[in-house]
Structure formats: structure tokens, C-alpha cells
Amino acid sequence: MKNWKIGIFLSTLFILNSIVWGVILFDHRDFGAQVYFLDVGQGDSQLVKADGANFLIDAGRNDVVLDNLEKILPFYGKKIDLIFLSHAQQDHAGGVFELIKNYGVGAVIYNGEKISVWEPLSDVLNENKIPYFSLAAGDSVGFGENVFKIIWPESGFLEGKHDENDASLVVKFENGTFSSLFAGDISSKAEKALTKILAVKADILKVPHHGSKYSSSAEFLEAVSPKISVIEVGKNSYGHPTDEALERLKNVGSQIFRTDRDGIVKVFYQDGFIKVSNSSVY
16 A cells, blocks of 8 residues: 655545545543553553543554453443554554454555554554555644644654664643643654754653663653653563663653553643542542
């Protein structure tokens, strides 16, 4: 299937349907936005529920993502309207294979790099007639007041020599009440470029690369200035999250949550405040 390089700003359901989103069924019974940081072990997966639509950023490495989604989504609402893949490494994209078997998926957005599991994954997407697109900095996807802005990688970044992790899609979600930055696996090298972008500031940060010492630089964290930081991490041999990353997060005054200790972390806006709960609550 041909990948289309497009800049999308989808502000209404009409615009959604007029491009390629006729396969996406939006349920308007839910209002507001909630961000869930899923407990998928040593991997990444986040769910954004907004105005009846379900947006997934990454899907972990295996079918554990299904157990998480069953705790959040109703049994009659097995749909993921849009998946953002930060990059096609196993611990971020492996869960998509099982997800497609169990959920209706509207479309997939990725960074355009055909690494690791992308080839077999694209085969499955084609077989199931699920469209996919590569986006880069400056592109955005909107639904009502909810906007997902792609702020990294810049167009042309993949053409030069680079680390796979630094090619991660960095996505910023905004809905008028709070903002969340999903930073994939980028290192301090990509972070340095992002600090020059004013749009990097966010209330909530998905900490890059599971709390690696080579990510979450002081400069980057000062630019983002997150009130809440969530580290998606499980049992691993890398020392994640590292003491260095944790210390830098503390130094910017961010409240830190970890999926290996807190389980699923839910962030939402209520009564004028950003609130957090973990999986023991729901």
C-alpha cells in the first residue's frame, strides 16, 4: 500500500470523513478527555479518550495491552479510532498485531521508518484494509477541540544518519484544558532540537525511553516544565528508570508516576484541576 505524506488538521467529523476516515466510527456519548498510561511492562502504550473517540499511542510489545484496555473500554466499544506509532520497535508496536485481532482499528500513523516489526505489521494492516500514513513535524490530527500535533521528527530527518529511537514520533495532545507530550524513545540529542520549539511545553510528560539516563535532559525538562511525569517501565536489565533521570525530573518539580509501581495511570481534568488516579481506583 502506498503511504501518503499528508498534513492533517481534522477539526470536524465532516473533515474526518471527507479524507479517509469513513471507517472510523465516533461515539459521542463520552465527553471530556482522559489520558491513560497503560501498564504494559517494559514497553509503551497510552490511551487518550476524547469526545467518544479512542486514540492509542503505541501498543506495548505483546497482548498485555488487551488486558489494560479491557479495564477501561466497555465490552461493546471495542474500537480504536486511530493509532500513533512512535516507531516500529517491538516494545512499542508488537501489541498492534493482537490489537487488530480484537478491536476495530480506524487507521495508523507512524514516522515513515520501516524498521524492526514494520514489514510484517504493514502486511497485517494491508490484509485488514487498515490505512496507514507517515507524518512529521508540522502535521496534526484534530477532532473537535482535541488536537494531536506532531512536533518531531522534522521532515527529512530520516534521510540522514540517525538513531532509531531519535526518529520517534513526538506527539503533543491539547484539548483546551490540559496538554500532554508523548516523547517516545528520544534521547538527549533529539531533545536538544526540541527545546527550541515553543510548543514543547506541556502539563503532562510521557517520559522518554522508560527513564533512560540518556534521555530526560535537564534542558529538555525545563523546556517542557511538566506538572506530572509518567514513566512507562517494567522489569528490565537496563536499570530503567535510572537515578539520573529521576533526579532531573524531581529537580523541575514534577510529580512522578511509574507504571511498574502505580499500574495504569489515569490523568484527567475536573473542577479546574488536573487529577491523577491509578489502576487500584478503577
